[in-house]
Each structure stands twice: as C-alpha cells, then as structure tokens.
Amino acid sequence: MKILIINGPNLNMLGKRDKNHYGVLTLDEMNQKIINKYPSVKFQFYQSNCEGDIIDKIQTANNYQGLLINAAGYTHTSVSIRDALEILDIPKVSVHLSNYLAREDFRKVDLIKDVVDKVFFGKKIESYFEGIDFLISKI
Ligand code: DQA
Numbered sequence: 077m078k079i080l081i082i083n084g085p086n087l088n089m090l091g092k093r094d095k096n097h098y099g100v101l102t103l104d105e106m107n108q109k110i111i112n113k114y115p116s117v118k119f120q121f122y123q124s125n126c127e128g129d130i131i132d133k134i135q136t137a138n139n140y141q142g143l144l145i146n147a148a149g150y151t152h153t154s155v156s157i158r159d160a161l162e163i164l165d166i167p168k169v170s171v172h173l174s175n176y177l178a179r180e181d182f183r184k185v186d187l188i189k190d191v192v193d194k195v196f197f198g199k200k201i202e203s204y205f206e207g208i209d210f211l212i213s214k215i
Contacts, residue, residue: 077116077215079208080140081107082133083123084148090173097174099200106201114208127154134160142211143168144204145192151176152185162191167214169207172197 083103086093091102101109107121120140124130127150134157137143143166150157151170161168168191175198176183189195193214196206 077142077212078118078120078140079142079144079211080120080122080133080137081110081204082130082143082145082147083121084130084146084150085125087146087148088123088125097179099173101201106204109201110204110208113205114212117208117212127156131156131160134164137164138166140166141215142166144171144207144211145169145188146171146173146204147188151188152183153187155187158187158191161188167211168192169210170195171203171207173200173203174198 088103090098090106091100103123111119122133124133130147130150143164145168147154147157147170170188170192177197194210196203196210199206
C-alpha cells in the first residue's frame with residue numbers, strides 16, 4: 077500500500093514555528109514517527125513551498141492508493157490546488173496540525189474541504205495519524 081503525504085508551505089520550518097499551534101516536532105521527526113507507526117505502509121513524503129509544484133505532484137498521484145495533504149496556507153487561498161484535488165480520483169484527506177477553525181478569520185476559509193473525503197485537524201501529529209487510519213480503512 078502506497079500513500080503520498082504532501083506538506084505545503086512553511087511546514088519545512090516545523091520545530092521553529094509556534095509550538096502552541098504546531099507542536100515541537102520537526103517535519104523529519106514527524107515523518108519518522110509516521111513510518112514507525114505504520115510499518116506495512118510505503119510512504120512518499122513530499123514538501124514544497126511552491127503552489128505549482130504541489131499541483132504537479134497532485135496531478136501525478138494516481139499511482140498511490142491514498143493522498144494525505146496539509147496544504148498549509150494554501151488551504152485558505154488556492155483555487156488551483158482545490159481544482160487539482162478535485163480531479164484526483166483516489167482516497168484523499170486534508171489534515172492540519174492546529175485547530176485552524178478557531179484561529180484568525182482568514183483561516184476559516186477552507187477551499188479544500190469539499191474536494192477531499194475528510195478533514196482532520198487540531199491534534200498536531202495525531203491529525204496525521206487519524207488521516208492515515210481513515211485512508212487505510214478506505215483502501
Ligand atoms: C496549518 C494551518 C494553516 O492555517 C497554516 O497556514 C499552516 C499550517 C496547520 O497544519 O495547522 O501553515 O495547515
């Protein structure tokens with residue numbers, strides 16, 4: 077089973093970002109915890125700060141059995157990432173480390189939620205685990 081995990085802009089800076097919202101783990105530490113928790117799943121981890129690169133990755137994700145994306149700030153702004161996700165016909169979830177709906181008003185706009193199967197948020201790395209569990213249940 078192959079699952080693609082896409083992390084969007086500034087998630088390469090985890091560990092230096094607001095720990096109350098995002099926790100203390102770096103992205104590498106988070107990825108390692110995911111690998112350790114699901115030894116039978118093959119993960120590809122992809123991080124980019126560029127909208128077009130994320131769209132290219134989504135457009136070529138048909139060979140995975142599931143997609144988990146944290147589009148980060150693009151969640152609230154990117155019609156184009158939304159459109160790419162809408163085309164992709166595999167199980168897909170959107171995740172967030174923080175409870176983005178309880179933060180600033182501009183974060184309450186979520187352009188992605190309607191084109192994924194489910195959204196998991198507010199539980200730091202647990203949001204990712206919940207998303208992966210959901211994908212496994214769909215595969
Ligand atoms: C985030 C929430 C977004 O609003 C923010 O821009 C991020 C991270 C989260 O994981 O909580 O970069 O997606």
